[in-house]
Amino acid sequence: MKIRAGFHLGYECERPTPMLLVLNIHPSRRADLLTEQTLSFDRPIEAWGYIDGFGNACSRIVAPAGLTTITTEFEIYDGGLPDPIPQNAFQHEIKDLPDDVLVYLLGSRYCDTDLLADFAWKRFSSTPLGWPRVRTILDFAHNHIKFDYKKADPLRTASGGYTDRVGVCRDFAHLAITLCRCMNVPARYCTGYLGDIGVPKDPNPMDFSAWFEVYLGGHWHTVDARHNTPRIGRILMATGRDATDVALTTAFGSAKLSRFEVKTEEAPGT
Known part of the structure; x- marks a missing residue:
């Protein structure tokens, strides 16, 4: 399948503003590219890339005063299969986890494990370890939060999503990630493209999507508390502890988002 x-994306700056961009696809997907994936700017801007501490391909720019539009378009190969379900994946003892995985058991900016740990142990401690426990947490988060674009709140944490019971894809992810971490399952936040492939078309404007990965049986596995069903055609952009680490743009000054158009679809004839 070709996607x-x-x-x-358009940003309006009052003055020259340094920005960090996490807008490239993840290095793990670059081998699947059928065309180049590069960032283009509608004004002369110097951009230089780097790999952050989570392995994401990032860029640094200084956006000039006024409106700057950032674009990219590409085609990528996808196997066309739904996310695999790790039915038999086991949960590691903490002592057996790789060193670099341990950080995904800790609380972070939006994943406030200290506020949800007591609830998590009361609710999920009787579930079987490994995939069955993760499955139960996914079902809980999916049913507990109502999806509503109008109720998006960039300051809402996992405990806030638990209390408010409403939000967008990042809120589903933050809540489920936090509950997994509380139950000693490493979990990391993911952001990327997810089109309406193999499912009814969503009438809302296309957006980037948030999901997460859990570490079971020696591997990271894709899971999605918002949709709570395997999906086709995910294109990973970045992973991190939570939405802070994978923010599309981080501006060190005033930068107003004035244009936002996202496209991801199966290419005709594939």
């Missing part, structure tokens, strides 16, 4: 994806 065509990309975006047009």
Whole structure:
């Protein structure tokens, strides 16, 4: 399967503003590219790339005063299969986890494990270890939060999502990630493209999507508390502890988002 994806993002700056961009696809997917995936700017801007501490391909720029539009368009190969379900994946003892995985058991900016740990142990301690426990947490988060674009709140934490019971894909992810960490299952936040492939078309405007991964049986496995069903055609952009680490843009000054268009769809004839 061939997927065509990309975006047009516009930022209005009052003065020259340094920005960090996490807008490239993840290095793990670059081998699947059928065309180049590069960032383009509608004004002369110097951009330089780097790999952050989580392995994401990032860029640094200084956006000039006024409106700057950032774009990318590309085609990528996808196997066309739904996310695999790790039915028999086991849960590691903490002492057996790789050193670099341990950070995904800790609380973070949006995953406030200290506020949800007591609830998590009361609710999930009787579930079987490994995938059955993760499955139960996914079901809980999926049913506990109502999806509503109008109720998006960039300051809402996992405990806030638990209390408010409403939010967008990042809120589903933050709540489920936090509950997994409380139950000693490493979990990391993911962001990327997810089109309406193999499912009814969503009438809302296309957006980037948030899901997460759990570490079971020596591997990271894709899971999604919002949709709570395997999906086709995910294109990973970045992973991190929570939404802070994978923010599309981080501006060190005023930068107003004035244009936001995302596209991801199966290319015709594939």
